[in-house]
Amino acid sequence: MHPDAIQYYNRYTQRVEAEQIYGEGFLRWIYGSLSGRLALHAVAKRGFFSRWYGWRMDRAASRAKVAPFIQNFRVDPGEFADAPESFRTFNEFFYRKLKPGARLIAGDARTAVFPADGRHLGFADVSRMEGIFVKGAVFSLGELLRDCELAEQFQRGSMVLSRLCPVDYHRYHFPVGGLATEPRLVNGWLYSVSPIALRRNIRIFTENKRAITRIESPEFGTVLMLEVGATNVGSFEYTFTPNTRVAKGAEKGYFKFGGSSTITLFEPGRVKLDADLLVHTAERRELYARMGDRLGVAA
DSSP states (O other): OOOTTOOOEEEETTTEOOOOOTTTHHHHHHHSHHHHHHHHHIIIIIHHHHHHHHHTTGGGGGGGGGHHHHHTOOGGGGBBSSSSGOOOHHHHHHOOOOOSSOOOOOOTTEEOSSSSSSSEEESSSSOOOOOSSSOOOOOHHHHHHHHHHHHHHHHTEEEEEEEOTSSOOOEEEEESOOOEEOEEOOOOOOOSEEEEEHTOTTHHHBBBEEEEEEEEEEETEEEEEEEBTTTTBBBBEEOOTTTTTOOOOEEEEEOOOOEEEEEEETTTTTTEEEEEHHHHHHTEEEEEEEETTTEEEEE
């Protein structure tokens, strides 16, 4: 395994594996060199760049990228609700739906599940978070939520970061059941959320465009779910009806092209996160699991 490889623990294979990164050369240049950082601040983090790239992925010519992407990144078309050749653009393929039953929802109402396919980090107590991708690098809930009262409410709570790569299924779902509010938008930049970027600036989570939804759950109390935009993800689309009761595992929305993240926050003492999630997070290593897999249980 290359010493610079992005490593994660795969819950299914029970092995540490290296991430296959889409656009790795570009990311290492733009976050690892002076010329790249100049391009980042002038162009890549800005909304117009992501809108332009999204326009490209919505053009008919982008359809030619679908088959090579499936082959190069070993995406399983057997899970798709629609045949690969039916996608008219790359973006249609990117935010594809899956067949019923392709993702099973674990446990009963007292089990919380991962909201998306991806690589996850879990913190039992946000106030004691000593570093994520880099030791000592942290961000504050006040900056993340832009709401001092809400930040105080969750200050000693639990947090799960779920990072989606371009190769992942890009629809996100509710981790618990309950009454879900209208998402509150917090505008910001559109930095990449790849570990290549996060290792250099963990505050990306508090600087990127994001939206915050409250879920009032009988089992877990108030749960916050955030969608975080990223480079080439200028918007997140919602498919649920706000201010209604939602089922655990129900679809909330989807990201268009690019990698992105969700953040799930629990109030203090309301959830017990799974041991494997906590163990690998303590080693600053993400855990790979899919939407609907258990992340913890009500405390």
